[in-house]
Amino acid sequence: MKIKLDGKTIEVVGKKTILEIAKEHGVDIPFLCNHPDICVTGSCRICVVRINNENRCRSACDTVAVEGMDIITSDPEIEKIRKTNLELLFSQHREECEDCVWNPGCKLLELAEKYEVKINKYVDRKDHYPEIGFGGIVEFDSSKCIDCRNCIEICKKQNVSFLEMEGKGHLFEVVPAKDRACVYCGQCIIHCPAGSFESVGEFEGVEDAFKGSGDENIVFQIAPAARVSISEEFGLDPGTVSTGKLISGLKKVGADKVFDVSFGADFTTIEEAKEFLEKFKDDDLPLFTSCCPSWVRFVEFYYPRFVDNLTTVRSPHIISGAIIKSLASDPEKTTVVSVMPCVSKKYEIRREELKVNGLNPVDYVLTVREVGRLFRNKDIDFEKLPDSSFDDPFGSASGDAVSYGVAGGVMEAALRQAFFMKTGKKIKEKNLKERSDFSFELEGKEIKTKKISGLSQAVKVLEGLKKYPKLFDYLEFMSCPGGCIGGGGQPMPTNEDIRKKRRKGLISTGTDKKWKSAFENDSVSEIYKQLKSKKDIFHTSFRAERNPENINKKWPIKNRLKSKTDGLKI
Amino acid sequence: MILKKIKEASLIGRSGSRFPVHDKWESFLKNGGRGYLICNAAEGEPGAFKDKFLLKNEIDRVFEGIDVVNNFFQIEDTFFYVKKKYYKLFKAELLERSKKRGVKIKLKEDRYVAGEETAAISSIEGKRADPKGKPPYPTGIGLWGKPTIVHNLETFYAISEIAKDNYNGERFFCITGDVSREGVFKLKEELSIKEVLQKTGNYPDFEFLVQAGGGAGGIFISEMNIDQPCNGLAVIEVYKKNDFDKNKKMIEISNFLMYGNCDKCTPCREGIYRINEMLKKGFDEKIFNELLSVLEKSSYCPLGKNASKVFKSLISVDEN
Ligand code: SF4
Ligand code: SF4
Ligand code: SF4
Ligand code: SF4
Ligand code: FES
Numbered sequence: 067m068k069i070k071l072d073g074k075t076i077e078v079v080g081k082k083t084i085l086e087i088a089k090e091h092g093v094d095i096p097f098l099c100n101h102p103d104i105c106v107t108g109s110c111r112i113c114v115v116r117i118n119n120e121n122r123c124r125s126a127c128d129t130v131a132v133e134g135m136d137i138i139t140s141d142p143e144i145e146k147i148r149k150t151n152l153e154l155l156f157s158q159h160r161e162e163c164e165d166c167v168w169n170p171g172c173k174l175l176e177l178a179e180k181y182e183v184k185i186n187k188y189v190d191r192k193d194h195y196p197e198i199g200f201g202g203i204v205e206f207d208s209s210k211c212i213d214c215r216n217c218i219e220i221c222k223k224q225n226v227s228f229l230e231m232e233g234k235g236h237l238f239e240v241v242p243a244k245d246r247a248c249v250y251c252g253q254c255i256i257h258c259p260a261g262s263f264e265s266v267g268e269f270e271g272v273e274d275a276f277k278g279s280g281d282e283n284i285v286f287q288i289a290p291a292a293r294v295s296i297s298e299e300f301g302l303d304p305g306t307v308s309t310g311k312l313i314s315g316l317k318k319v320g321a322d323k324v325f326d327v328s329f330g331a332d333f334t335t336i337e338e339a340k341e342f343l344e345k346f347k348d349d350d351l352p353l354f355t356s357c358c359p360s361w362v363r364f365v366e367f368y369y370p371r372f373v374d375n376l377t378t379v380r381s382p383h384i385i386s387g388a389i390i391k392s393l394a395s396d397p398e399k400t401t402v403v404s405v406m407p408c409v410s411k412k413y414e415i416r417r418e419e420l421k422v423n424g425l426n427p428v429d430y431v432l433t434v435r436e437v438g439r440l441f442r443n444k445d446i447d448f449e450k451l452p453d454s455s456f457d458d459p460f461g462s463a464s465g466d467a468v469s470y471g472v473a474g475g476v477m478e479a480a481l482r483q484a485f486f487m488k489t490g491k492k493i494k495e496k497n498l499k500e501r502s503d504f505s506f507e508l509e510g511k512e513i514k515t516k517k518i519s520g521l522s523q524a525v526k527v528l529e530g531l532k533k534y535p536k537l538f539d540y541l542e543f544m545s546c547p548g549g550c551i552g553g554g555g556q557p558m559p560t561n562e563d564i565r566k567k568r569r570k571g572l573i574s575t576g577t578d579k580k581w582k583s584a585f586e587n588d589s590v591s592e593i594y595k596q597l598k599s600k601k602d603i604f605h606t607s608f609r610a611e612r613n614p615e616n617i618n619k620k621w622p623i624k625n626r627l628k629s630k631t632d633g634l635k636i
Numbered sequence: 637m638i639l640k641k642i643k644e645a646s647l648i649g650r651s652g653s654r655f656p657v658h659d660k661w662e663s664f665l666k667n668g669g670r671g672y673l674i675c676n677a678a679e680g681e682p683g684a685f686k687d688k689f690l691l692k693n694e695i696d697r698v699f700e701g702i703d704v705v706n707n708f709f710q711i712e713d714t715f716f717y718v719k720k721k722y723y724k725l726f727k728a729e730l731l732e733r734s735k736k737r738g739v740k741i742k743l744k745e746d747r748y749v750a751g752e753e754t755a756a757i758s759s760i761e762g763k764r765a766d767p768k769g770k771p772p773y774p775t776g777i778g779l780w781g782k783p784t785i786v787h788n789l790e791t792f793y794a795i796s797e798i799a800k801d802n803y804n805g806e807r808f809f810c811i812t813g814d815v816s817r818e819g820v821f822k823l824k825e826e827l828s829i830k831e832v833l834q835k836t837g838n839y840p841d842f843e844f845l846v847q848a849g850g851g852a853g854g855i856f857i858s859e860m861n862i863d864q865p866c867n868g869l870a871v872i873e874v875y876k877k878n879d880f881d882k883n884k885k886m887i888e889i890s891n892f893l894m895y896g897n898c899d900k901c902t903p904c905r906e907g908i909y910r911i912n913e914m915l916k917k918g919f920d921e922k923i924f925n926e927l928l929s930v931l932e933k934s935s936y937c938p939l940g941k942n943a944s945k946v947f948k949s950l951i952s953v954d955e956n
Binding site: 107108112122125147150151158187188236237 | 764769891894895899900901902903905906907909910923926927929930932933934935936941
C-alpha cells in the first residue's frame with residue numbers, strides 16, 4: 067500500500083501505526099506515552115499529526131495507516147498544539163530532575179527544550195501529592211505523574227493489578243490497591259514516561275556500601291544481565307559488552323574484589339538438577355525455578371497452592387554471597403554488594419530465612435541504573451576505563467551460568483546438568499534454545515519443560531496446571547518480559563528492540579567461556595570441598611501468604627507527604 | 637425490507653452525532669451482520685430529559701424497535717444501557733420488557749463521558765467507562781471486538797415507526813429554561829429553533845439567547861441567529877438575556893465537564909482544569925485561546941472537541 071508521509075510517497079507493508087512508519091523512515095514524531103509493550107493509551111497528545119488535510123489532528127501512535135493516507139507530521143499549528151500540550155503536561159508534573167530515573171536522557175526535558183516550553187507557565191497542580199512506598203522497595207511519587215496510565219497497564223499485564231485508578235473529586239489518581247500485593251518487579255519504573263517510580267535508595271543510597279568504618283572488605287558481584295546493559299548508561303549501543311570496564315569502574319569507586327555472580331549460578335544449577343532428579347524419582351514433578359524473587363512472591367501471594375513446586379535452591383547471587391562470606395577470613399567485616407538488573411533483588415536480600423550464621427549473604431543490591439549513577443557521581447569516564455578481569459578464586463564460571471540473564475537460561479543449564487548426572491551423556495541440544503516448550507526423554511519417560519517470561523504468560527500456564535497437573539515437568543518462570551535483560555533495574559528506556567540487543571550481547575559473552583556447563587567447571591568441586599555446612603547455603607524455604615493484610619503489615623504501603631523543598635534543577 | 641425503508645426515510649441517529657442509521661447498518665452488514673446491539677438510554681446533558689420521557693411514555697415503541705433490529709440482523713445479545721436514576725424510576729417496566737426478550741440491562745456510570753457510545757461499550761465490557769478512539773467504528777470492532785450497533789433509544793422508537801409505516805420525519809424536542817411550557821414535544825425534524833419555540837408556545841416576549849444541543853454540549857446562539865435548525869441533540873434551553881451571567885455559565889459548564897470527562901487525555905483533563913481555574917482567578921485571553929485550540933484539535937474523544945465549540949460560542953454570543 068502507498069501512503070504519503072510529509073509529501074513523499076512511500077510503500078507500507080502490513081498493519082502499522084503512523085508512529086511506527088515514521089520511525090522506520092527516519093521521520094521524527096515526538097511522543098511520550100506510547101510504549102510498545104503496552105496497548106496504546108493515547109493520552110499525552112504530543113504525537114499529533116495531520117491526516118488528509120483534516121481540520122482536527124490525530125495521534126500517530128494509535129492511528130493505523132491506510133491506503134492513500136496523506137500524512138503531515140509538522141506544520142505551525144501541529145507544533146503549537148504540541149507546545150501547549152507539553153505545557154499542560156508540565157503543569158501537573160512536579161519536576162525533580164536531579165533525582166529522576168530518566169536523568170540523563172529525559173524525553174520531557176528534551177521536548178521542553180525543542181518546543182521552548184515554559185515549564186512553569188502554570189502552578190504545579192500536583193505539588194502537594196504524596197509519595198507512596200510499596201513495601202519499602204518501590205517508591206511512587208504521585209506528584210510527577212502525568213496520568214498516562216502506562217503503569218496501570220503494565221502492572222495489569224503482569225497480572226498483579228496492584229495499581230489502579232481512583233476517583234478523587236473531579237480527578238482520577240493512580241493509587242495502590244489495598245487488597246493486592248506488589249511483587250516488586252519494577253516494570254512500572256521502566257514504563258513510566260514521567261519518572262514517577264523509583265526503587266528504594268535509587269539516588270540517596272548508591273554510596274551506602276562505602277559508608278562503613280573503612281576497614282571492611284567490600285566485595286562486588288556482577289549479575290549476567292548487568293554487564294551488557296551498563297553500556298547504555300553511558301550512551302553506548304545496546305548490546306555492547308562492557309564486563310571489563312564495569313569491573314575497573316567498580317574497583318575505582320572502592321571495590322576490593324569484583325566477582326562474577328555466574329559462579330554462584332553454577333551451584334544453583336547443580337543443586338537444582340539434584341532436586342529435579344529427586345522429584346523425578348519420587349514422581350513429584352513439576353518443579354518451578356525460584357531464582358526470580360518477584361516470581362516467588364507472586365506464587366506465595368497469588369498462587370499459594372504451588373508453593374511446594376518452587377525449587378528450594380537459592381538464587382545465584384545469594385549462594386555466591388554466602389560462599390564469599392563463608393570463605394572470607396572475617397565474614398563480619400565483609401560487605402557484599404550485588405550489581406543487578408533487578409529491583410526485586412533488593413527485597414530478596416531482606417528475606418530473613420536467607421541468613422547464614424546470622425549474616426545476610428548479600429548486604430546491598432545496586433541496580434544497573436544505580437551503578438551508572440554511582441560512576442557519574444564519581445566522575446568516572448566509563449568509555450576510557452581499561453578492561454579488567456574478575457578476581458580469583460571465583461573467576462571462572464560456565465557459559466551456561468551467564469545465560470541466567472536471558473529467558474530460559476536457568477532451566478537450560480539445570481537440564482543439561484540433570485541429564486548428565488543421570489545418563490553421563492550430554493543432552494541433545496536441538497530445540498533446547500529455540501523452543502519455549504522443549505521435551506526430552508529420561509529413563510523412558512517424556513520430560514516436558516517450558517520457559518516463561520513475563521507474568522502475563524505465567525498465569526496462563528498456572529491456570530493450565532491447575533486443571534492438568536502433569537502438563538509440564540519442569541518450568542522456568544521469570545517475571546520480567548524477556549527475563550532479567552528486561553528487568554526493572556535496567557537502564558531507561560527498555561523495550562523489545564533493546565531487550566533483543568541485550569540478549570544477543572549477553573549470549574555472546576557466554577560462548578567464549580572455557581566451560582559450557584556447570585558439570586565441566588572444576589573450580590566448583592573445589593569450592594564444594596571447602597564449604598562445611600552446605601544445607602543453609604544452598605537451600606531456602608517459602609511460605610504461602612494468602613492474607614493481604616499480613617503481607618501489607620510486613621511490607622507496608624507507606625504514604626509520605628511531599629516536602630516542598632525539592633526545586634527544579636536543570 | 638426494513639433497511640430500504642430506513643434509507644428512504646433518511647433516518648438520522650438521535651444521539652446527537654447525527655449519523656445516518658442506514659450507514660451504520662450497512663457497515664454492520666459489511667462486517668458480517670452478526671454481533672451485538674446496544675440501546676443507549678443514558679442521556680447525561682444537563683437539561684435533557686427526552687430519554688426519561690420516552691421511557692415513561694413510549695417504552696413499548698422503543699422495545700418494538702429493538703425487536704425490529706433483532707429480527708433483521710443476527711444479534712447475539714442486546715444490552716439496554718441506562719442511567720441509574722432512570723433505572724430506579726422505571727425498573728418494573730424495564731425488567732418486564734427486557735426479561736421477555738433476554739435483553740440485558742447495564743447501568744451507566746454517573747459520569748458525563750460514560751454516555752458516549754464507545755464509553756458505553758467499555759462499560760458493558762466491565763471496564764471503566766472510558767471512550768475508545770474511532771476508527772475502528774463499533775460496527776466493525778465493537779463490544780468484545782465484535783461488530784456492534786449502538787442506537788439511542790429514540791432511534792429505536794423511530795425504527796419501530798418506520799417499520800409500521802408511521803414515520804413522518806418527526807423527532808422529540810426538549811425545551812427548557814426560561815420558558816412557559818417546559819417539556820418534550822414531537823415536531824418535524826427540520827424545523828428551525830425559532831419555529832420550534834413558536835410552535836410550542838415558548839417564544840419569549842423578552843430579549844433572550846438559547847443554548848441548543850444540551851446544557852454542556854450545546855452551543856450558545858443569540859436571538860438573531862435562531863433561524864437555524866437544531867444540530868445535534870434536540871435540546872433547547874432559553875435564557876433571559878438580562879439575567880444571563882456569562883462568566884457564571886462558563887464556570888458552571890467547565891465544572892460540569894471537569895467532573896464528567898474521563899481524565900484520559902491532556903487537553904481535556906488539564907485544559908478544562910486550567911480554564912476553570914482562570915475563570916475563577918483571572919482570565920487570560922491568549923492562554924484561553926491556546927487551550928481551546930488544543931481541545932478542539934487534539935482531544936482524544938469528541939467531548940473535548942465539543943467543549944471548545946461550546947466555550948467559543950458562549951464567548952462570542954452577543955457579538956453577532
Ligand atoms: S505514574 Fe507514570 S506511568 Fe503511571 S500514569 Fe503517571 S505518568 Fe503514567
Ligand atoms: S513493581 Fe511490578 S507489581 Fe509492583 S506496582 Fe510496579 S509493575 Fe506492579
Ligand atoms: S525477571 Fe529478573 S530482573 Fe525481573 S524480577 Fe525476576 S529476577 Fe528480577
Ligand atoms: S477528550 Fe480526552 S479526557 Fe476528555 S473525555 Fe475525551 S478522552 Fe477523556
Ligand atoms: S504518544 Fe501518542 S498520545 Fe501519547
